[in-house]
Amino acid sequence: MLKTYKYRLYPNKEQSQKLHQTCFLCSLVYNQFLEERRDAWEIGKRSLTTYEQINSLPYKKEEDNQLKEVFSQVLQDVGCRVDKTFKAFFRRVKTSEKPGYPRFKPARRYDSFTYPQAGFAFNDNKLVLSKIGEVKIKLHRPLDGEVKTLTIHRQNGKWYACFSVEVEIKKLPTINKACGIDVGLEKFATLSTGETFENPRKLRKAEKKLKKHQRQLSKKKKGSTRRKKAVWKLARCHEKVANQRRDTHHKVARKLINQYDTIAVEDLQIKNMVKNHHLAKSIGDAGWGNFVLILTSKAESAGRKVIKVNPKGTSQICSECGTEVKKKLSQRWHNCPTCKLSIDRDINAAINILKRAI
Ligand SMILES: [Zn+2]
Known part of the structure; x- marks a missing residue:
């Protein structure tokens, strides 16, 4: 490959x-x-x-x-x-x-x-x-x-x-372990096992700076030297954020590949067909797409499997009994009235994603 x-x-x-x-x-x-x-x-x-x-x-x-x-x-x-x-x-x-x-x-x-x-x-x-x-x-x-x-x-x-x-494919030994991953807004990712990956503080800081630069740029007069300088600063900042994000993606992907044979993720192509009006969420999804690319490439060179599943309703359906439990994006907990399962909403989603893959 x-x-x-x-x-x-x-x-x-x-x-x-x-x-x-x-x-x-x-x-x-x-x-x-x-x-x-x-x-x-x-x-x-x-x-x-x-x-x-x-x-x-x-x-x-x-x-x-x-x-x-x-x-x-x-x-x-x-x-x-x-x-x-x-x-x-x-x-x-x-x-x-x-x-x-x-x-x-x-x-x-x-x-x-x-x-x-x-x-x-x-x-x-x-x-x-x-x-x-x-x-x-x-x-x-x-x-x-x-x-x-x-x-x-x-x-x-x-x-x-x-x-x-x-590069040659160097197969890692089989360990018969699978996991599902859900991507979140606050956390970078949550696994079906309950393990979570946070966005590193360095990245969050850089993202804040990026927003600041964006605001400053919008105040500058078109065609002015100051605006040109601001554009330049913003581009540099974008690059920094992208580098840090890529770095996080590589680290998380490496960890996952070492720990699991099969990794289930949401298929973003299907997801994007459903209109997403939540801006922050759609930005997160863009980053997620890059992560899946890195993960897939690492999996390929290690003889591991990445399975993409239809993401429809993974956060709303109960991973234990299949009841639909509607909740808003702000509701962080999944409480099932049917089987009484009480669990973090992201973990519930990650389990659903895994279930669809196997
Ligand atoms: Zn249930």
Whole structure:
């Protein structure tokens, strides 16, 4: 299976300029490729292949000398990216979703480029990038497995290296234990066993700060320098919150995978079909979706199972006898009038989720 490892890069001034320039040149080629495909279709009534487009690159380099500053495979990958967006477009047309024709990307929003096979290597704590140089990298955790591709990302003024790595599945021993998880507002998650996972205080603090920055931004005049600064601060804050959330997700997922063979979760795709007007709850759900992705990927590499169940009514039905016990979001306790079960509402929901999976 494929796994992504992300590391921070610390380019010097000259390298940073080259990185920006590479993104810029890739965006030019991207938009050219897109235009060619559109023209080929509208004027020539035919479609261009990735192969044809990639083969046109040497001529493009003759016309525009700047393109020689970019490693050839990186430019070739731009052709593959355009192809992907077109394939996705045709798939949407087929399934009669809203198709949304592939759009041009402004250079400022073109934030990454990929080395699909070669052109990069390690030299101590430096990452050697072809046509860029030896860039300082912080390997905060070891890079295991066979590296397939390397994508360089720009995010809020920082640079990152994302390695896509083929990793072997290392099965954990079977322990015949299963659990259901319910996601909450106050707590991050509650298990059917009664165990709970809190949102770490660091995260809650960062979230509070985020709200403050949002309020401040709304007071600034449009187009002002102060507003620009506030936007920047807010983006930084968003990134911090996202990092801390991801960190929590990884830790909780690791714990669950070590303790249970089968883990039952709510299927959010079904849940999202039911309109959710509770804002905080829907934000929580968004985070939950990321957590399930991380959990599923960890489970896959450990030979564990994650089962998604229909979440309808899991918090309202009695996990003991099946009676429907209606309660508002503010009611934290489940009291069943039929079988007299008295239990925390989240634990009740988690048990229901587990029951649906087995
Ligand atoms: Zn009951």
